[in-house]
Amino acid sequence: MPSSESYSTQGKKKSGAEGKQQDHYALLGLSHLRYLATEEQIRKSYRETALKHHPDKQAALLLAEETETAKQAKKDEIENHFKAIQEAYEMLIDPARRRIYDSTDEFDDEIPTDCAPRDFFKVFGPVFMRNGRWSVNQPIPSLGDESTALKEVDSFYNFWYSFKSWREFPNEDEFDLEQAESRDHKRWMERQNAKLTEKARKEDYARIRALVDNAYKRDPRIQKRREEEKAEKQRKKEAKYLAKKLQEEEAIRIAEEQRCQKEEEERRAAEAALHQKKTREKEKKLLRKERTRFRTLSGPVLSQHLLDVTKDDVESLCLSLEIEQLRNLCEKIEAKEGLEKAKLLKEALGCNHNLKEDQKQDKTPKENGSVAVNGSVILSGSEKKEKPWGREEIEMLRKGVQKYPKGTSRRWDVISEYIGTGRSVEDILKATKTVLLQKPDNAKAFDSFLEKRKPAQSIAAPLTTRKETEGVSTSNGLDGNDAKTANAKESSSQGSNPKKLDDVIGDDGASLSSDQDVWSAVQERALVQALKTFPKETSQRWERVAAAIPGKNVNQCKKKFALLKENFRNKKNVV
Known part of the structure; x- marks a missing residue:
């Protein structure tokens, strides 16, 4: 199988004069239209040209030639020209072949890089129109002028930034598939041609993108909008700064006003306090003056002991009466003499006493435990005290709450009827938040445990003494006669030594009491x-x-x- 290197020089298309193609538009008389010519125009032009240059119509030209060689050459020229017209028509009437031909037609790929702002539309407008022939989407938008709306300007640049071209890129170095020697050779040619086409297409897209970027950068309308946006941004920034500054100044002003207001209030409060102090001092001074005056006017009555008016009565009036009352009383006393002064003092004492009695009666406790204050009766704590909840009521309440859960219609009324003790809904709601949440008393719980607990059998584990063990073993080891003899000896010894018997009884009593202090292992574990x-x-x-x-x-x-504690301490000390 031949390698790809052996294919590199085989099957390439001809270049130079031999490979130069004819101008199909010129043959059909469409040079002025070229790629703008429509299908109908191509058909019409072909019919006219074919009719004009048909070999049968050119017979007169053959007769004009003198020699046979010249006639044959002229005939070949006429036939070749007619064939070229037919080839041009076949090329241009087929859209795919015409696209390839138009792609190889002469075209100016240059793009402007810079221009004066006033010449922008003159320089870039024709370039966009010229490159618009390759656009898949037709018609192409116009560049417009300075009066074009910005919306149309944005639409124009969006179109060119997403530009799609149908342009083909035949290359002089590409391979002719018809000259392929084998199937592999043909596939290799296709891959090489595809690489060349893709490279040319990328270069063309880069050229279009550079054209659009240059135009967008120098478009006076875009520049104007940028300047306006920049100015608007600067204006917003300055407005924000001014607003912040005004806000800070307003905050400072408010703080200053609050400070001044606070100082003014403090000053007024100080002035009011000073004024009140002066007023109180003045009133005290006037009160002392009136009291002194009252004591002076009451002096003759006290010295003469009229109507049993005492010095304490005078002092009581001085301390209980207000300044106006004292002044009025002094004016009345000044107009009287002797006994009449005493009567006025006595009358003032009586009025003062009645006033104190009325004040006491306003707060006198009633018989039922309530207190009357300013005519209104306040109930005592015994009347406000609620009826306590019993154990049975609490159990019924707990069962009722479980029996009638949330969602039950008229739940609390039903629970009240279930308890059956006449408790109101308010009492039940309050009890659910207080009584039911209380923890049970440990002492009562233990008492109930002791009541329900079954009595345990007492553990009887008396310890036998050594003497009893020996006696039992001796009695078991003797026969009947020996037992009788031993019993007789024991009885005789008991009769002869009553004192020892008492000692034995005393020892037995001690051993009996010691038996009660004996603890078994089960009892010790129970104690722990x-x-x-x-x-x-x-x-x-x-x-x-x-x-x-x-x-x-x-x-x-x-x-x-x-x-146990002592034993534990002894063991600890030993260790």
């Missing part, structure tokens, strides 16, 4: 567990501990606990 269950802060601790240990009382439990 009870001490853990009922810590120091538990109320009635030792009673509960003793109740948890069968066959033991409180004192025995305390003694055993003290003994």
Whole structure:
């Protein structure tokens, strides 16, 4: 199989004068239209040209030639020209072949790079129109002028930035597929031609993009909009800065006003306090003056002891009466003499006493425990106290709440009827938030546990003494006669030594009491567990501990606990 290197020089199209193609538009008389010529114009021009240059119509030219050689040459020229017309028509009437031909037609690919602002439309307008012939989308938008709306300008540049070209890019170095030697050779040619075409297409798109970028950069309408946007942005920035500055100034002004207002209020408050102080001092001074005046006017009455008016009565009036009352009383007393002054003082004392009695009666407690204040009755705490909830009511309430859950129609009325003690809905709602949330009393819980607890069997584990063990073993080891002899000796010894018998009885009693202090392993474990269950802060601790240990009382439990503690300390000291 031949390599790709052997294909590189085979099957290339001819270049130069031999490969130069004819001008099909010129043959059909469409040089002035070229790629703008329509299909109808091509057909019409072909019919006219073919009729004009048909060989049958050119017979007169053959007769004009003198020699046969000249006639044959002229005939060949006429036939070749007619064939060229037919080839031009076949090329231009086929859209695919015409596109390839138009792509190879002469075209100015140059793009302007710079121009004066006033010449922008003259320089770039024709270039866009010239390159618009390659656009797939027709018609192409116009560049416009300075008066064109910005919306149309944006539409124009959007069209060219998304430009799609139908232009073909035949290359002189591409391969002619008809000259392929084999199928592999043909595929290799197609790949090479595709690479050349893709390269040329990318270069053309880059050229169009450079044209659009140059135009967009120098378009006076775009520049004007940029300047306006920049000015608008600067204006917004300055407005924002001014607004912020005004806001800060306003905040400073408000703070200053608040400070001044606060200072003014403090100043007014100080002036008012000073004025009140001066007024109080003035009133006190006037009150002292009136009291002194009243005491002076009451002096003759006190010195003469008229109507039992005492100095304490005068002082009481001085302390209880206001300044206006004292002034009026002094003016009345000044107009009187002797006994009439005493009557006025006595009358003033009576009025003052009645006023105090009325004030006391306003706050006198009623018989039912309520207090009257300014004519209104305030109920005592006993009347406001609610009826306490019993244990049975609480249990019924708890069961009712569980039996009638949320969503039950008229739930709390139903629960009230379920309890059946006449409790109102308000009492039940309050109880659900207070009584039901209370934790049960540990002491009562333990008492109920003791009541329900089954009595445990007492553990009887008396320890036998050494003497009893020896006696039992001796009696078991003797026969009947020996047992009788031993019993007789024992009875005789008991009769002869009554004192020793008492000692034995005393020892037995001691051993009996010591038997009660004996603790089994089960009882010790029960004691340790009870001490853990009922810590120091538990109320009635030792009673509960003793109740948890069968066959033991409180004192025995305390003694055993003290003994265990002492043994533990001794072991710790030894270690």
